[in-house]
Amino acid sequence: GPGSEFHKGSFKDDPQLYQEIRERGLNTSHESDDDILDETTIVVKSYRPAQLTWSQLPEVLESGVLDTLSTEERKRQEAIFEILTSEFSYLHSLSILVTEFLQSRELRATMTQTEHHHLFSNILDVMSASQKFFEALEQRHKAQVCVEDISDILEDHAQHHFHPYIAYCSNEVYQQRTLQKLSNSNAAFRDVLKEIEKRPACGGLPMISFLILPMQRVTRLPLLTDTLCLKTQGHPERYKAASQALKAISKLVKQCNEGAHKMERTEQIYTLNMQLDFGKVKSLPLISASRWLLKRGELFLLEESSIFRKIASRPTCYLFLFNDVLVVTKKKSEESYLVQDYAQLDHVQVRKLEPSEPLLPGGSSRSSSVPYPFQVNLLHNSEGRQEQILLSSDSASDRARWITALTYKERQWQGITNKGELPQVEVTKAYFAKQADEITLQQADIVLVLQEEDGWLHGERLRDGETGWFPESFAHSITSRVAVEGNVRRMERLRVETDV
Known part of the structure; x- marks a missing residue:
């Protein structure tokens, strides 16, 4: 009429507003013909009805x-x-x-x-x-x-x-x-x-x-x-x-x-090429199309004497970890870093130290001023020698993130076998990566959780397999078994279909 x-x-x-809707087509659970299942996915409080x-x-x-x-x-x-x-x-x-x-x-x-x-x-x-x-x-x-x-x-x-x-x-x-x-x-x-x-x-x-x-x-x-x-x-x-x-x-x-x-x-x-000063160390041509930064940051150096020093004057070093090489520097200013040593990532080993372990050859045990220690071995450094560095972090999550980043090469080969076993979360609000080892996420992204540490999650984004850390508070657990399985099936299909 x-x-x-x-x-x-x-x-x-x-x-x-597009920010306030969440398409039903993003749910995988309606692979089943039962509409009731559509309601099992999380609905963010602010969404208006469809x-x-x-x-x-x-x-x-x-x-x-x-x-x-x-x-x-x-x-x-x-x-x-x-x-x-x-x-x-x-x-x-x-x-x-x-x-x-x-x-x-x-x-x-x-x-x-x-x-x-x-x-x-x-x-x-x-x-x-x-x-x-x-x-x-x-x-x-x-x-x-x-x-x-x-x-x-x-x-x-x-x-x-x-x-x-x-x-x-x-x-x-x-x-x-x-x-x-x-x-x-x-x-x-x-x-x-x-x-x-x-x-x-x-x-x-x-x-x-x-x-x-x-x-x-x-x-x-x-x-x-x-x-x-x-x-x-x-x-x-x-x-x-x-x-x-x-x-x-x-x-x-x-x-x-x-x-x-x-x-x-x-x-x-x-x-970084302008900021890294190789000084006396044999220079490393940094610029390359296939090189990128995985993580950077300052860590405490645990030298023999540092355990007895006041916390305020603890010596630090500044690491730059690329996808192929680890560069150890001393920070001179925001714009300049003096390179102390470096090693190809294949020649770097990392080990988390347990609280009970004596940290140093001197046998002094871990003191309260050494919160989260770990050890980095350069098996073949800039001078072709072996070098051992003892470091400590301010937080459990910082140490976990360093260890994860330093084992990037091994992780790449492992590949996660059974993705259906991993917990999944749905992102409730967009998160912007602030550091190289973090991942930028959009609302409604689904992420497979690989690690949890101290309020941070390390995960693999379902739609394309990118990995990174993000705060737990930006996501909700997906508890429905049907939704979890549907998501894994969808991921497998998308990656074949789209050859990602």
Whole structure:
């Protein structure tokens, strides 16, 4: 009837912010046909109830099509519709980032042109790519009550229109740094930003949650496309089309990740190359495309006499651990480090010392000023000799992180055999890596937990196998056995399908 036309836009009437929705297609538990299981995954407190589903649409109800569809086909329509509605929600959030933040004259006035560019990058291009994608999906949705397919649209946009995402993600390291610098040292910026963030349009959310939208969307798309694959298993042609779409989108995500890493790593190596002073030690050509930093930091040196010294004057050393070499330095200033020694990672051994062990040849046992000791052996150092270094950390988690990082090579070969046995967590809010051994996570990411230490988790991100540390407080345990098993199956499938 004439009323149904008006209803056609109903999911647009009260647009939700993308930060507040969590697509049902991210759940793996509806591999089972039992909808009740959808409720077993964690729902973050702030999420509003899910948007309108396809089955609730007036035009669907009026058409009577629900009586004739198989469960599988109804679920496929739901999955297609959810890609459309969530893209609309995402586009809505992007438009707020643009109108409230990017276009704010007051905000622009608080920073340089370069800072402004680093902060917002090519977000307008990303938004226009989303607009085109949404329009193509919407056109298809308006044309048929039961949509034939959208895999062709997904594939086409991933291949030909989504390149702005790669540039945006590659800029992430500059974006984060600029935001941090402005927040810490620019009062005018802080004040203007606070005012904007209070506006009703922003829904009480900080600018950072808007800036990371493209990363959030691009990492969710493969999972939503994978849900489409799952719902077309009984239909060889459609399944093939959905799998091709999944490949194209996963390739894009991979390029986004690689872009982000490459920028960060290249810049880091060049900076460190200027800061490391080899002094009397035989020089090591640091710059190499295949070298990156795994971890850096200051540790206490336990020398013979240091046990008897006051804590205040404990000698320290500063380590730089790359994926192929460990460099031991003395920190001279924030900008300069004097190299004492180094060894290829293959020639480095590490051992955690137990409280009962005598630390030093002198036989003095561990004193209270030596909290968390461990030993690093350089089997073949810069002079081709063997060298032993006794170190200690301030916290159990710091020591655990050093040991994990130093055994990076061994871990790479081990490969975790039975992933189904590992505990899993779901990330409840985005976390940004602050150090090289940490991992940046998006909301709703699933992570397999490899280690727990002192409020920190070391885990493997389900969607692509990247590993790193992150605070336990950013995640919830997944307790449902069904969800855990579904996640492992999905991971195995995604990695084959997408060849990650």
